[in-house]
Amino acid sequence: MPLFGLPFPGRDPFDLALMRKKYPELTSPPQRDTRKINDFEEIQREETYGVFRAWTGPKKEPGSISFIVKFAVAGSDERHQALRQEATIYHEQIPLLQGTDIPKLYGYYEGTRLNSNKTQISCIFLEDCGKPIFGSFVNLPLAHRAEILKKIGRLHLSGMTLDYFYERNVVREGDLYRLIGFKHVELGHQCPWDGDKVYEGEFRPDSIQLACGIMYSIGLELCLWKSRLSVKIFGKNRPRSEFPTQEAIDTLCEGIKLHQFQDEDRLHNWLKKYKEYQDQMTPEEFMEKFERPNFTELPKYFERDDCDS
Numbered sequence: 393m394p395l396f397g398l399p400f401p402g403r404d405p406f407d408l409a410l411m412r413k414k415y416p417e418l419t420s421p422p423q424r425d426t427r428k429i430n431d432f433e434e435i436q437r438e439e440t441y442g443v444f445r446a447w448t449g450p451k452k453e454p455g456s457i458s459f460i461v462k463f464a465v466a467g468s469d470e471r472h473q474a475l476r477q478e479a480t481i482y483h484e485q486i487p488l489l490q491g492t493d494i495p496k497l498y499g500y501y502e503g504t505r506l507n508s509n510k511t512q513i514s515c516i517f518l519e520d521c522g523k524p525i526f527g528s529f530v531n532l533p534l535a536h537r538a539e540i541l542k543k544i545g546r547l548h549l550s551g552m553t554l555d556y557f558y559e560r561n562v563v564r565e566g567d568l569y570r571l572i573g574f575k576h577v578e579l580g581h582q583c584p585w586d587g588d589k590v591y592e593g594e595f596r597p598d599s600i601q602l603a604c605g606i607m608y609s610i611g612l613e614l615c616l617w618k619s620r621l622s623v624k625i626f627g628k629n630r631p632r633s634e635f636p637t638q639e640a641i642d643t644l645c646e647g648i649k650l651h652q653f654q655d656e657d658r659l660h661n662w663l664k665k666y667k668e669y670q671d672q673m674t675p676e677e678f679m680e681k682f683e684r685p686n687f688t689e690l691p692k693y694f695e696r697d698d699c700d701s
Contacts, residue, residue: 409513411503415479431456440464441471445520459498463515465505472514474575476500479516481574486550493543494571495519495563521572522565529559530615530627536569537614538592543571545590545607548583557610583607592616625663626650635660636667636675643675650687658685 432446441464449456462478464471479500482490490496498517504510529537540562547553554561555576563570584603591597596617602608611617622629623638625645635641644663650656662685666678673681 408506409503410506411501411513411515413499414502415476415500416483416497432461435460440466458520460495460518460520461515462518463513465513466511472502472512475514475516478574481552481577485552485579486547489543489546489550491519493546494574495521521568521570522563525559525562525564527559529613534592534616536567537616538590540569540571541590541592541607541611541614541616543569544610545583545585545587545604547571548581548585548604548607549587551579551581553578553581553606557613590616594618595620625660626656630660634667635663636670640666640670640675644679644684648684648687652687655685655687658687 431449431451432444433451434442434444436443442462444461444463445458446461447456447458451458462475464475479497482494482497486494496519498519500514500516502512502514505513525532529540532540544554544557552574554571554573555578561571561573563572585607589601590607590611591601594617596619597608599605599608602611618624618638619629619632621632623632623635623641624630625635625641636644641663644666645659648659650659662682665682666675669678
């Protein structure tokens, strides 16, 4: 049981507890694990519930292994049952996804805290797959967002959907992503996704191409597809009827940085001009004939006046 506050050097940051592995069921006599937990950091903490990252040694020491501990202590049976149910989902519903799309489950344990009137404790030990995504999904590369939707799809093909899906349901370590948070799920989903494409970077798929409505909604949140009615210019949707193709816009805008509020209007006027010529010349040819506006010039009121010399 993790103690409140930061661990002190040389002091065991955990209270002692007598725990028994309950799930997955042991198939052989339990072996005593002599590795000592020396360090931890708090991820979430409530009165009767918590999530911690723990290490088998000092966390900055090479070879020290990190893992995630989710635990419930005392309180109502609801917290303890929720942890056991989550362990059941990991082991029975989505075992083949462990280590690739979701963290590995090391076990579910129950026991009592020593020297404290034998307070009930239950906990799950999970693989540490990094920290939750910071910021919005749209800040991730397109290929990474597509892979996240594919992981959702593989979860669906296992017969399960998440009741909600936010950035906090995805953790990452470098370019590797895992889905987490299986407290609220729906079982029995029969997903029509074919397990292959999610059409990232293409126009929005129809109901035949991506038949799962839940995946389609998440794909919209992940901004995976181009709109058939609009184009994106610096992250903002603009009417497709007024501008050239998205591919041409991406080429014409490459390397551009807008510095002033009027720069956007100047850029839009230049892009609209290319729409008049897009059937006659490539974007590169257009830029040779019609020079791209200079967006680094300062307004006249910033220029030095002779009377200031």
